[in-house]
Amino acid sequence: MSKMWKYLLASPVFCGTVLFFGTAAFAGETPVPSDMSEPANAAPIVKADPSSQNQVMSQVTSVSQLSDVQPTDWAFQALQSLVERYGCIAGYPGGTYRGNRAMTRYEFAAGLNACLDRVNELIATATADLVTKEDLATLQKLQEEFSAELATLRGRVDALEARTSELEANQFSTTTKLQGQVVTVISDVLSGDRVNGADITDSNTTLGYRARLELVTSFTGKDTLFTRIQANNIASPNINTTEGRLFFANAEPSNDAVIDTVWYKFPLGEKTQVIAIGTGGAADDLTSTVNLFDGDGNFGALSTFGTRNPIYGQVGGAGIGITHNFSDKLALSLGYLAPTANSPVQGSGLFDGAYGALAQLTVKPSDRITVGLTYINSYKQPLLTGSNAATFQDLDAAFSSNSYGVQASIGITDKIVLGGWAGYTTSRVVTGGDGGDIDIWNYAVTLGFPDLGKKGNLGGIIVGMEPKVTDSSVAAISEDDDTSFHVEAFYQYKVSDNITITPGVLWLTAPDHNDNNDSVVIGALRTTFSF
Numbered sequence: 001m002s003k004m005w006k007y008l009l010a011s012p013v014f015c016g017t018v019l020f021f022g023t024a025a026f027a028g029e030t031p032v033p034s035d036m037s038e039p040a041n042a043a044p045i046v047k048a049d050p051s052s053q054n055q056v057m058s059q060v061t062s063v064s065q066l067s068d069v070q071p072t073d074w075a076f077q078a079l080q081s082l083v084e085r086y087g088c089i090a091g092y093p094g095g096t097y098r099g100n101r102a103m104t105r106y107e108f109a110a111g112l113n114a115c116l117d118r119v120n121e122l123i124a125t126a127t128a129d130l131v132t133k134e135d136l137a138t139l140q141k142l143q144e145e146f147s148a149e150l151a152t153l154r155g156r157v158d159a160l161e162a163r164t165s166e167l168e169a170n171q172f173s174t175t176t177k178l179q180g181q182v183v184t185v186i187s188d189v190l191s192g193d194r195v196n197g198a199d200i201t202d203s204n205t206t207l208g209y210r211a212r213l214e215l216v217t218s219f220t221g222k223d224t225l226f227t228r229i230q231a232n233n234i235a236s237p238n239i240n241t242t243e244g245r246l247f248f249a250n251a252e253p254s255n256d257a258v259i260d261t262v263w264y265k266f267p268l269g270e271k272t273q274v275i276a277i278g279t280g281g282a283a284d285d286l287t288s289t290v291n292l293f294d295g296d297g298n299f300g301a302l303s304t305f306g307t308r309n310p311i312y313g314q315v316g317g318a319g320i321g322i323t324h325n326f327s328d329k330l331a332l333s334l335g336y337l338a339p340t341a342n343s344p345v346q347g348s349g350l351f352d353g354a355y356g357a358l359a360q361l362t363v364k365p366s367d368r369i370t371v372g373l374t375y376i377n378s379y380k381q382p383l384l385t386g387s388n389a390a391t392f393q394d395l396d397a398a399f400s401s402n403s404y405g406v407q408a409s410i411g412i413t414d415k416i417v418l419g420g421w422a423g424y425t426t427s428r429v430v431t432g433g434d435g436g437d438i439d440i441w442n443y444a445v446t447l448g449f450p451d452l453g454k455k456g457n458l459g460g461i462i463v464g465m466e467p468k469v470t471d472s473s474v475a476a477i478s479e480d481d482d483t484s485f486h487v488e489a490f491y492q493y494k495v496s497d498n499i500t501i502t503p504g505v506l507w508l509t510a511p512d513h514n515d516n517n518d519s520v521v522i523g524a525l526r527t528t529f530s531f
Contacts, residue, residue, distance in 0.1 A: 060083055060089070060090055060091055061083070061084070061087070062083065062084060063076070063079055063080045063083045063084060065091070065095060066079075066083075066091050066095060066096060066097040067094075067095045067096055068096045068097055068098065068099070069097050069099065073099065075099065079097070079099075082115065086115055086118045086119065086122075087118060088111075088114045088115040088117075088118040089111075089115075173217070175217050175218060175219060176215050176216065176217040177215075177216045177217075178213065178214070178215060178216075179214050179216060179530075179531065180211070180212050180213045180214055180530075180531055181210075181211075181212050181298050181528055181529065181530050181531075182209060182210070182211045182212075182528070182529040183209065183210040183211075183234075183248055183297065183298060183526060183527070183528050183529075184207070184208070184209045184526070184527045184529075185206075185207070185208050185209070185210075185234050185246070185248060185524055185525070185526050185527075186205065186206070186207050186524065186525045187205070187206055187208075187236075187237060187246065187522065187523065187524040187525075188203070188204070188205040188206065188237070188522070188523055189202070189203045189237045189239060189520060189521070189522055190505070190521040190522065190523045191518075191519065191520065191521035192239065192508075192511070192518040192519060192520030192521065193518050194517065194518050195239050195240040195241055195511045195512060195514075195517045195518065195520065196240045196241065196388075196511075196512055196514065196517060198240050200237075200238070200239050200240065200520070201238070202235075202237045202238040202239070203237070206235065206237075208232075208233050208234030208235060208249075208253065209231075209232075209233060209234065210230065210231070210232040210233075210234055210248050210250070210297070211230065211231050211232075211257075212228055212229070212230045213228070213229045213230075214226065214227070214228045214229075215227040215228075220266075222266070222267050223264070223265060223266040223267070224264070224265045224266075225263075225264045226261065226262065226263050226264070226265070227259065227261070227262050228259070228260055228261040228262070228280070229257055229258070229259055229260070230257065230258060230259075230260040230261075231254070231255055231256060231257040231258070232248075232249075232250040232253065232254065233250065233253040233254060233255050234246065234248055234249045234250055234253060235249055235250065235253045236249040237522055239508075239511060239520050239522075240511075240512070241387060241388055241511045241512035241517075242384075242385055242386060242387070242388055242390075242391045242393065243305075243385060243386060243387060243466045243484065243486070243508055243511055243512060244303060244305075244385075244486070244506060244508050244511070244520065244522055245303065245304045245305075245384070245385050246302055246303060246304065246522075246524060247296075247297045247301065247302065247303060247304045247306075247307045248297030248298075248302075248526070259279070260279070260280045261279060261280030261281070262277070262278035262279050262280065263275055263276065263277040263278060263280075263281060263285060264276050264278075268322075271324055271325045271326070272322065272323070272324045272325070273322070273323045274320070274321070274322050275320065275321045275322075275323075275335075276320050277317075277318050277319055277320065277321070277337065278318055279317070279318050279342070280316075280317075281315075281316060281317055281318060281319060281321075281337045282312075282315065282316050282337075283308070283312035283313075283315040283316075283335075283358060284296065284308070284312070285321065286315065286321035286323075286333055286334075286335035286337075286358055286360075287321075287323065287333035287335070287358065287360045287362065287372070287374075288333075288360075288362055288370070288372060289307075289308040289309065289312055289372070289407065290362070290370050290371070290372040290407035290408065290409050290419070290421075291307070291308050291309075291407065291409065291419060291421070291446065292409055292417050292419055292446065292448040292450075292458075292460075293306055293307060293419075293446060293448065293460050293462070294307050294308045295307075298528050298530070299458070299492060299500065299502070299528060300458070300460070300490075300492070301460060301462060301488065301490065302488065302490055302502070302504045302506065302524050302526060303385075303462075303486070303488055303506050304384055304385040305385045305386075305442075305444070305462075305464070305466050305486055305488075306444070306446075306460075306462040306486070306488045306506070309374070309405045309407055309421040309423045309442070309444075310383050310384065310385050310386060310423060310442050310466070310467050311374065311376055311383070311403040311404075311405045311423040311425055311442075312358075312374075312376075312405075313381075313383055313384035313385065314356045314376055314378040314381040314382070314383065314401065314403065315335065315337050315356035315357075315358050315376060315378070315381070316337055316339055316356065316381075317337040317338045317339035317340070317341055317354075317355075317356075318337060318338060318339075318341035318342065318350070319335065319336045319337035319338055319341065319350070319355075320335065320336060321333065321334065321335030321336075321337075321358075322334050322335070328364070329363065329364045329365060330361070330362070330363055330364070331361075331362045332359075332360070332361055332362075333358070333359070333360045333361075333362065334358070334359050335357070335358045336355065336356075336357045336358075337355065337356050337358075338350050338351070338353060338354065338355040338356075339353075339354050339355075339381075340353045340354060341353075353379075353380070354378075354379055354380035354381050355378065355379050355381070356376060356377075356378040356381050357376065357377045357378065358374065358375070358376050359374070359375045359376075360372055360373065360374045360375070361373045367411075368410060368411030368412075369408075369409070369410050369411070370408070370409045371406070371407070371408045372405070372406070372407040372408075373405075373406055374403075374404070374405040374406070374407070375402070375403070375404055375405075376401075376402070376403040376405075377400070377401070377402055377403075378400065378401045378403070379398070379399075379400045379401075380398055380399065380400075381401065382395075383425065383440065383467050385466055385467065386440070386442065386466045386467025386468065387466070387467065387468055387469065387480050387484075387512045387513045388512055389469040389472070389477050389478055389479070389480055389513075390440045390442075390466075390467035390468055390469050390480070391467070392427075392477065394476050394477065395429070395474070395476050395477055396476070397429045397430075397431060397476070398429070398430050398431040399427045399428060399429045399430060399438075400427065400428055400430055401425055401426065401427040401428075402425070402426055402427075403423060403424065403425040403426075404423070404424050404425075405421060405422065405423040405424075406421060406422055407419075407420075407421040408420060408421070414450070414451075415449060415450055415451055415452070416447070416448070416449060417446075417447070417448040417449075417450065418445075418446070418447060418448075419445075419446040419447075419448065420443070420444050420445040420446055420464075421443065421444055422441075422442070422443040423441070423442045423443070423467075424439070424440070424441055425438075425439070425440040425441075425467070426438070426439050426440075427440070429474050434474070434475055435474075436472065436473035436474035436475070437471075437472070437473050437474070438469060438471070438472045438473075438474055438477050439469070439470050439471040439472070440467050440468065440469055440470065441465070441467070441468055441470050442464065442465055442466055442467040442468065443464050443465055444462055444463065444464025444465070444486070445462075445463050445464060446460065446461065446462050446463075447460070447461045448460050452491070453493070454494070455494075456494035456500075457491070457492060457493055457494050458491075458492040459490070459491050459492070460488075460489065460490050460491075460492075461488070461489050462486065462487070462488040462489075463485065463486070463487050463488075464485070464486050465483060465484070465485060465486065466484065466486050466513075468480045468483065468484075468513050480512075480513035480514070481513070481514070482510050482513050482514055482515040483510065483513055484508055484509050484510035484511055484512065484513045484514070485508075485509045485510075486506065486507075486508060487506065487507040487509070488504065488505070488506040488507070489504060489505060489506075490502055490503065490504030490505075491503060491504070497530075498529060498530050498531060499527070499528070499529055499530075500527070500528045500530075501525070501526070501527050501528075502525070502526040502527075502528070503523075503524075503525050503526075504523070504524055504525075504526070505521060505522065505523050505524075506521070506522050506524075507519065507520070507521050508520045508521075508522075
């Protein structure tokens with residue numbers, strides 16, 4: 001006898017139900033033996049034969065359907081369980097149960113059999129998905145057959161757990177991730193001899209590097225503390241003009257490693273980000289420069305001009321920035337950086353020296369289109385690339401500037417991106433000179449080819465005019481009479497997830513915006529190692 005049946009037979013509810021169901025009919029067909037006759041007063045049994053429907057009511061689903069059964073009846077709970085839980089009882093015509101009617105042993109046997117059939121059906125349904133002895137035997141056989149493989153797997157898991165414990169015990173930090181890049185550059189002046197009446201003397205092939213180690217820390221999962229250590233000995237070729245500078249070059253090449261950038265970014269509500277910059281901040285830390293080729297010298301364009309609109313070069317140093325996203329299509333960025341914020345001497349510091357203040361509205365009308373509208377107010381912050389006049393090489397006076405820029409990037413297709421910018425700067429000499437105003441313009445059109453050749457590659461073409469003085473009332477700064485075009489092409493090839501190689505050339509048609517100068521072609525081969 002199974003444990004289930006021992007439990008059922010030992011249950012007072014089940015036994016009471018069987019003993020006290022009275023003369024009720026049971027659901028299910030129960031045949032009468034051929035050598036026996038049905039008693040004249042036998043309770044009706046529900047038959048499969050349709051003709052029996054004239055003798056008994058259909059199967060009841062609630063004890064309330066039996067009019068002569070009351071909750072105060074001593075066997076009410078047992079009867080309710082038979083009707084509503086097991087569904088193996090029916091009543092007489094007219095909706096009665098006749099609980100006080102006597103029953104025969106045959107009726108008892110027929111009714112008990114109907115209920116046991118129902119119980120067996122419920123048990124079979126409930127245990128249909130359980131594991132059988134055959135399943136266990138098969139599983140044991142498979143375990144014995146693959147015992148060697150399972151032992152090997154257990155060993156690997158144990159070794160992995162031990163290794164994980166070792167890493168956790170010796171990890172650098174639970175909050176900080178170490179990453180970095182090493183950029184090596186081979187460059188040379190491929191064409192051009194004289195610019196501004198002097199020979200180009202820096203025409204040797206050079207090999208330099210820029211190494212960066214970055215510590216990226218998060219204390220809450222939403223904030224970021226960024227610390228970068230850098231050594232950079234790359235020098236741009238000196239072609240007697242500040243045009244054609246390489247973005248990744250160092251103004252003072254050195255093998256010394258220094259902490260060149262520190263900033264902390266954190267959310268202020270759901271739509272606002274704040275960044276506090278201790279040193280080494282730039283415009284791209286405050287906002288998007290809206291240029292596919294802006295890879296901060298690691299990737300993308302090779303030249304300073306091709307990387308981003310030159311007006312952004314007036315913003316750098318230490319300070320603060322805030323970006324508020326009105327929606328996923330509109331953001332406003334504000335920032336203030338000072339290059340000598342740490343100096344207490346007169347004419348320096350956070351507010352008494354040079355500074356650059358930026359405001360930019362970035363609009364994304366669609367996933368393929370981005371437009372940036374930029375305003376920059378600066379003091380004693382010259383442009384970093386352009387003609388010697390546009391970068392104030394001969395100006396020994398304090399000046400303030402207002403710059404206006406518009407940048408755009410349009411994804412024509414997934415693999416063709418059209419972009420460009422225009423920038424206008426008006427500067428005024430405020431002390432140390434005769435005064436006066438200077439107007440400077442620059443513009444460019446870019447064409448990018450993402451995934452050119454294979455996924456991760458990037459081809460790029462840049463055509464534009466580096467900053468040019470179009471009007472000047474300052475004696476020390478002359479207007480640029482001619483126009484030089486900057487033409488740059490590069491192909492960034494992804495060797496692996498960690499290595500890219502980028503050959504490129506840039507051509508200055510009339511360096512320093514002077515048609516009397518030889519055109520200059522500069523070649524560079526950049527290799528970037530990321531880890």
